[in-house]
Amino acid sequence: MANPVQPFSPEDLARRRRRSVALAVILVVMVALFFITTIVRLGSTVGERAL
């Protein structure tokens, strides 16, 4: 029986982890950007609007 071949080397796995962390950071930053943008577009008087 031949030795099983590993499709991912430790370097591959480390790169994949860095990509995953970068994606997570980008997603969190995007959430923050959208939240702030929403508040800015609504304006400071949003709490006083008629319901």
Add this chain to the structure above:
Amino acid sequence: MQVTSNIIDVALPDGGQGDVKDFVGLLKPRVMSLVVFTAIVGLLAAPGTIHPWMGFMAILCIAVGAGASGALNMWYDADIDAIMKRTASRPVPAGKITPHEALGFGIVLSVASVLLLGLFTNIAAAALLAFTIFFYAVVYTMWLKRATPQNIVIGGAAGAFPPMVAWAAVTGSFDLGSFSLFLLIFMWTPPHFWALALFKEIDYGKAGVPMLPNVAGRPATKNQILWYTIGLFPTIALPLVTGVAGWIYAAGATALTLKFLFDAIVLYRAEGTASENKAAGKLFGFSILWLFALFAFILVEKLLGLPAVGNWF
């Protein structure tokens, strides 16, 4: 046993090997820095106001759109990038990112940047950003670059649009003021890239890209560089008469364009490949400083609240 081996072969990853820095490299960060800087000037020079946060988001969308077009360019040009020394280490020809990954990355960022700019500012800015990405990725990269020595003359428009996009984000329109900023970059592009093409002539020749020195020869290229540099003088006057720039810009732009002309004349008079390459390298380096400085003059004037020379229109 043979079957097991085949299964493992099929399971080996095709893609997914790129590091974060490789994806950042796809965005052409140095080009993006020029785009961001000229867009900030366009945003501040535009007549009108925009909430600072929305201005920041507009610049972010323009930067991402510029990066997206860079990724699409690297996807399509991977074959010639692999041949040229200057570009061989880019992520796709270096084998760090697959062409499909670059294409997907470019498309996703293109769509996101255009949609978000439209949502955050207005349709005019988003439409112009979409056209800019299309112009760079399709008109320049896929069509002009390999077809004509005038590739960078027409294709230069793609790099000249960002201040117009930012201007439109503020005003919702395009007018002579934003067009004057567009023309500064548009007219600067040919002497800038032809200077590069002179000292990278062998590289471009190997890759089969019909740059002017390879097609029309070095004397014709030097001649064209000189004429386009002379053409910069009326071009730098436009922001003065369209109410965009003031006296700091007037003095600085005149002095720097005279130096540009001096370097172009030195190149024109240079004889022999070595001295031509040296003069071309000097002109190329100075041209980058010229563009940054001219936009910096306008930026300083806007930040200091200095008035423009006048608006004749």
